[in-house]
Amino acid sequence: MATITDLKSNDYVGISFWLISLALTASTAFFILEQRNIRQKWQLPLNVSALVTGIAAIHYFSMRYIWVKNKKSPTVYRYIDWFLTVPLQIVEFYLILSVSGDITIDLFYKLLGASVAMILFGFLGETNAIDRNLGFILGTLCWLYILYEIFYGEAAKIKDKIKDEAIKNAFDNLRWIVTVGWSIYPIGYLLGETNMNLVYNLADLINKILFGLIIWYSAKYLDVKKS
Secondary structure, three states: OOOHHHOOOOOHHHHHHHHHHHHHHHHHHHHHHHHHHOOHHHHHHHHHHHHHHHHHHHHHHHHHHHHHHHOOOOHHHHHHHHHHHHHHHHHHHHHHHHOOOOOOHHHHHHHHHHHHHHHHHHHHHHOOOOOHHHHHHHHHHHHHHHHHHHHOOHHHHHHHHOOOHHHHHHHHHHHHHHHHHOOHHHHHHOOOHHHHHHHHHHHHHHHHHHHHHHHHHHHHHHHHHHO
16 A cells, blocks of 8 residues: 655645545545534435545545556546546535425436436546547536536526525535536546646545535534524
8 A cells, every 4th residue: 555655745646646535534524523513404415425525535545546656547446436426416406405395306317317427428538438539528518418407407496496595505606616616627638647637636625525515514504594
């Protein structure tokens, strides 16, 4: 296993792997401990956030070993992580809306399907199972569909009917992460191996942890003020 002595001071990608694996671990512990401080209706979304950061942390410990020891891009490990965590994050939109009351299961399946397809096309492109540019285009189209759904589609229409300010705040902020934060990933996809991993790592740091923090903040502070 890679140790701190294997990490070189000029290996910025390796340093980013190391820092993010620790940050994800700490975030997981924080989300779990905060369960007792929020109302029950928010506990499932925050549990899913802890699951996202926990799964990512485990994969980052493996990915940092591969990079620090061999300077190889841990593509397979990264996509295993994303196949699990990205759909969970997208499904959180459904879970947050479900806090307010009735919502159709069709929305769950649409968000889940689009997120899985997005990651699948990215994986096929990066592993050259299909043309890399084709994978990029198809994955981007899936991402654009998700954006449509949460800004203009069924999910957005349900949100507009909700009067709960805590739910609306969480939903609005999360969809900007999916818009702005997730735009970092296509940039990384188009770069060379070293810069690609650095960009991916920074994107995961922002998106996975901030995603959970937004849910936690809305649940702990905004929902309490409302009640």
